[in-house]
Amino acid sequence: MSDAIAITCPLTDPSVLLSLRAGTMVRVSGTLLTARDAAHARLHQLAQDGCPLPVSFHNQALYYTGPAPAPPGFIIGAVGPTTASRMDPYTPALLAKGLKVMIGKGERSAAVISAMVQHQAIYLGAIGGIGALLSQTVQHARVVAFEDLGPEAMYELVVKDFPTVVLIDTIGEMYYRKGQVPYRTRLPPL
Amino acid sequence: MRTITAHQITEAVATLCQRANTCLPDDVYRALTVAHTQEASPVGQTTLQLLVDNADYARHSGVALCQDGGVTLVFLEIGQAVHLVDGLLEGAVQAGVRRGYQDGYLRGSMLDRPFGGHNTGDNTPAILYTRLVAGDQVTITVMPKGGGAENxxxxxxxxxxxxxxxxxxxxxxxxxxxxxxxxxxxxxxxxxxxxxxxxxxxxxxxx
CATH class of the missing domain: 3.30.429 (Macrophage Migration Inhibitory Factor)
Structure with a gap:
């Protein structure tokens, strides 16, 4: 990842995202919020009830993960990405609240991609299967909301050089599509 | 006839749960290192290198390879000449999973019921597969099967x-x-x- 682009979240200038095209390797430092299914459902319910959200999403990065417990002497346990599409139904509303960077794995819905283009947000892929290594990029971790959800609570993680690749960029281009093209031709004839 | 206690089963399952979540099997590790030398794309190379680094770090530190400890599948090959005493097999295995996940700081991912359920916190219930075989030994294999594999x-x-x-x-x-x-x-x-x-x-x- 030595040739990766570095960004710091929350973003002071979201226009830095415009030049990050699908397939670009990005190292993320700064603060990441975390949330999975249950936390998204709670956020959705709060918004429906007209209640304030427990955190601001303005220019923030949201990482889809439910970390493992921290062994003694560690800041956090394994903290790899979970499948982002489970959060799709809730995502356009968060993008409208200023969310700019999402980190997870897997495809996103057409509705999410169109909201990303509208709000100039990007979706970064963290590598599934390197949860232990990713825990080493975490310098500080604290629960910021829904503590009763255990591993599904919302955390604030302070990270340094968290490795990612741009999966969907601000013009809606998808690395999963782009990346498969050269390899599809190599599949045996059917 | 050989006597094996439920406690022995529990101990073995607990140890295996921790090992399975922190130590990548040798054949998979070798496949990753070989794939790394053959991969053409820079993103692919980086990914494979990080997977190898992750395996090294997890084995060395005891931090789980992945935050998802999966559904715990426990395969038991039970010799017909084994006499299990001091408890039931099912309970002994579940106790082993409970202890392995709690002592190993592994995340519980199982719910107590499918709708509106709560995390049981210790990754029970595990799924048991039992097979009766010849002999007087019990062979236990633990496989943490992540949601990504099931889905x-x-x-x-x-x-x-x-x-x-x-x-x-x-x-x-x-x-x-x-x-x-x-x-x-x-x-x-x-x-x-x-x-x-x-x-x-x-x-x-x-x-």
């Missing part, structure tokens, strides 16, 4: 006229579809069996 599993039935082509299409399509969400490395397991056998086993009396 992308697919089943299809083919007519004879569709032939191998259709099976191959289905397998390749399944792999391509699984690629983005399932975590690398993908280990592809393919089971094929005649429909009549599948039927008679799944739907007793209807085959």
């Amino acid at each position: 992308t599993s697919r089943l299809a039935m083919f007519t004879p006229a569709q032939g191998m082509e259709a099976i191959r299409d289905f397998v390749l399509d399944t792999i391509v579809k699984a690629g983005p969400a399932s975590c690398p490395p993908l280990i592809v397991g393919i089971g094929v069996r005649p429909a009549r056998i599948l039927h008679s086993k799944s739907w007793k009396g209807n085959g």
